Every structure is written in C-alpha cells, then in structure tokens.
Amino acid sequence: MIAVFGHLNPDTDAVTAALVYANLLSRQGTPAVAYRLGELNFETAFVLREAGVAAPELLSSLPDGHDVALVDHNESAQSLSGLKKLSVTHVVDHHRLGDLETSQPATLRFDPVGCTATILLRLHLExxxxxxxxxxxxxxxxxxxxxxxxxxxxxxxxxxxxxxxxAPIAGVADVTTYALSMFAAKSDLGDTPASTLLKMDYKVFPFGAQQAGAQKWGLGVIETTNPGYVFGRQAELLAAMQAEKAAAGLDGLILSVVDILNETNHTLVAGESEAEVMRAAFGATVQGGMADLGHRISRKKQIVPALEAHFAP
Ligand SMILES: [Mn+2]
Structure with missing residues (x-):
C-alpha cells in the first residue's frame, strides 16, 4: 500500500492531489491511500465540505522503507520527516526539483503548470x-x-x-462564484492564533551553496481578500515569526500578505537582516517591518527565484 501525501502545511492542491492521485493509482491496480501532513486550512476545509469528502488522515511518521508517492512537492524540507529513509515510488509535481532521491526506479511526472491538479487531469486522459x-x-x-x-x-x-x-463534470455551473466562495472561506480567519496563521501556507527553502554559507529561509504566505485583518495583527505575527525563526534555526523568515483581488504583496519581515535582503533582492521599499513587493503574488515564480539568485554563490 502506497502512502500518498502532499507537502507540510498543506494547501488545497496538496490535499486534493493526494486524494485524487490515491484514487487514480488504486483504479489502475496500485493500492494507495491518501494522507495529509498537517491541519487543513479554511479554504481546504470548505472545499472538502462542499464536495462531501472526508479529510485524509493526518500522517506524522512511517516505518523505514515504506512506499510513498509525493504530490505537489518533492523537497525533503517540505515533506514527512525521515523521507530519505522511505521508498519514493511516484512523484507528481509542478515545483522546482530539489533534493529528491529514490532508492529504486520511480514514476516521476513534473510539468511546469499552475497546479498539480492540471497534471492529474492529464494522467486521467492519458x-x-x-x-x-x-x-x-x-x-x-x-x-x-x-x-x-x-x-x-x-x-x-x-x-x-x-x-x-x-467544471461540467464537477457540476459547478458558475466557476467565478465558486472561486469567490473559496476565497471568502480562506479569508475568514477569525481568532486563529498568530503562530497558526504564520504556518498555514509556509515552506522552508535552502538557498545558496550547500556547503558553508547556505541559507535556510521560512517563506509564509497568507492569501486573503481581507488584508486589513492581517495587517491589524502585525505585532502578534512579528512575535510569532521571530519565535519560529529562533526555534527552527532559520537564517531568515518572511510572511507575504497577498491581496487576492487587488493582486498585491505586502511582506512582513522578521528583522532588519530580512529587510536588507528584500531591498537587495527585490529593490523593495521596507517601512514599519513591511516590504512592498508590488504585484509579485507568486512565491514559486516571483519570490523563490529572486532569493535563489540573491543567495547564489
Ligand atoms: Mn500546488
């Protein structure tokens, strides 16, 4: 039985890709079960509720050598701890290739598209x-x-x-209305603790040379239709960011507040060293602990590559 899971701090693509790929593998004669590596965000909870689907079981560890299929990620820093001791049999992903290692020949599918779901549709059609x-x-x-x-x-x-x-197969007649209801659910953050807000869409990336001088950064994102709510909690978030940076031994930590409807990015920085990097890597102005990153709303396409270039040896 292959365990299928998306990245830590899962988003909607990570959770749904695990569910759909586990079903596809099973339908093709390879028994597989979907898992998740963290709590559902509010958007994903809404999606599963609307679809009438139970959340996959939370997974925290597997015995050494267990077969696993990775979806929506491939880097060990974003995966189940101890990934290097597991047997990766399949990967379906749309991110940069990181430190992936397999102990046997594996089925790998990487396409440069906007989400894992698009690749999973292709796999059905193929x-x-x-x-x-x-x-x-x-x-x-x-x-x-x-x-x-x-x-x-x-x-x-x-x-x-x-x-x-x-959309027609799913029975969703009005895609725009459905998307807005997903984003409303995602933005309804209530009294969620700042430490949870920080980690809801959060990934750790190594930058620069792998030897001495390598940098480990935490990059959080809050995509919302109500950025004012997040800015109102800036002081709490800053404290949570500094605590996480110290606890995880990171070199840098930033939290991007992405205004979905206006397509802007205001990024909170954990300290002055991050502010310096925002100025140098993006030419950003930084004021009051917040960097204006303009319309750079994609961590994958606009934030990570710029930091990678900045820290390149
Ligand atoms: Mn994805």
Whole structure:
C-alpha cells in the first residue's frame, strides 16, 4: 500500500492531489491511500465540505522503507520527516526539483503548470480513465486555489483548459462564484492564533551553496481578500515569526500578505537582516517591518527565484 501525501502545511492542491492521485493509482491496480501532513486550512476545509469528502488522515511518521508517492512537492524540507529513509515510488509535481532521491526506479511526472491538479487531469486522459465527479470537483478547486482563479502568473493555458473541462463534470455551473466562495472561506480567519496563521501556507527553502554559507529561509504566505485583518495583527505575527525563526534555526523568515483581488504583496519581515535582503533582492521599499513587493503574488515564480539568485554563490 502506497502512502500518498502532499507537502507540510498543506494547501488545497496538496490535499486534493493526494486524494485524487490515491484514487487514480488504486483504479489502475496500485493500492494507495491518501494522507495529509498537517491541519487543513479554511479554504481546504470548505472545499472538502462542499464536495462531501472526508479529510485524509493526518500522517506524522512511517516505518523505514515504506512506499510513498509525493504530490505537489518533492523537497525533503517540505515533506514527512525521515523521507530519505522511505521508498519514493511516484512523484507528481509542478515545483522546482530539489533534493529528491529514490532508492529504486520511480514514476516521476513534473510539468511546469499552475497546479498539480492540471497534471492529474492529464494522467486521467492519458490513461483513458474518466474523471469521477467528486474528483473533478477536487481538481477544479485546486486549479482555482493554486492559480488564484487564474490571477497568478503561474497560470498556464493548460490550467484554464483543465478548469473548463472539469467544471461540467464537477457540476459547478458558475466557476467565478465558486472561486469567490473559496476565497471568502480562506479569508475568514477569525481568532486563529498568530503562530497558526504564520504556518498555514509556509515552506522552508535552502538557498545558496550547500556547503558553508547556505541559507535556510521560512517563506509564509497568507492569501486573503481581507488584508486589513492581517495587517491589524502585525505585532502578534512579528512575535510569532521571530519565535519560529529562533526555534527552527532559520537564517531568515518572511510572511507575504497577498491581496487576492487587488493582486498585491505586502511582506512582513522578521528583522532588519530580512529587510536588507528584500531591498537587495527585490529593490523593495521596507517601512514599519513591511516590504512592498508590488504585484509579485507568486512565491514559486516571483519570490523563490529572486532569493535563489540573491543567495547564489
Ligand atoms: Mn500546488
């Protein structure tokens, strides 16, 4: 039995990709079970509730050598701890290739598209398997989530085509209204503790030379239709960021507040060293602990590559 899971601090693409890929593998004769590596965010909880699908079980460890399929990630820093001791049999991903290692030949599928869901649709079509209506709803939700309803620069024509193909199968008549309801659910943060807000969409990246001088940064993102709510909690968030930076031994930590509807990014910095990097890597102005990153709303396409270039030896 293959354990299928997306990255730590899972988003909608990570959770739905695990569910749909586990079902696809099982339908193709390879028994697989979906898991998640963290709590659901409010958007993903909404999506699963609307689809009538139970959340996959939370996974914290597996015995050495267990078969695993990675979806929506491939870097060990974003995966189950002890990944190097597991047997990676499959990867379906749309991110940069990191430190992936496999102990045996594996099935790998990387496409530079806006979400894992678009690749999973391709896998169904290539296998001549119809997409089940519930899976279509999960995949459509992931396309809308990862591309911010096609606003993100990561969006490709294939993602738009995937959504148009999936919507009728999913029974979603008005995709725009559905996307807005997903974003409203995601933005309804209530009294969520600042430490949870920080980690809801949070990834750790190594930058620079792997030897001496390598940098480890935590990059959080809060995508919201109500950025004012997040800015109102800046002091609490700053404390949570500094605590996490120290606890995880990071060289830098930033938290991007992405205004989904206006497509802007105001990034909170944990300290002056991060502020310096924001100025140098992005030419950003930094005021009151917040860097103005303009319309750079994609961590994957606009934040990570700039930091990678900045720290390149
Ligand atoms: Mn994704």
């Amino acid at each position: 296998a001549n398997l119809p997409v089940e209506p519930t899976d279509a709803r999960l995949l459509l939700s992931a396309v809308l989530s990862d591309t911010l309803h096609f606003r993100s620069p990561t969006t490709t024509p294939a993602d738009r085509e995937a959504a148009a193909f999936l």
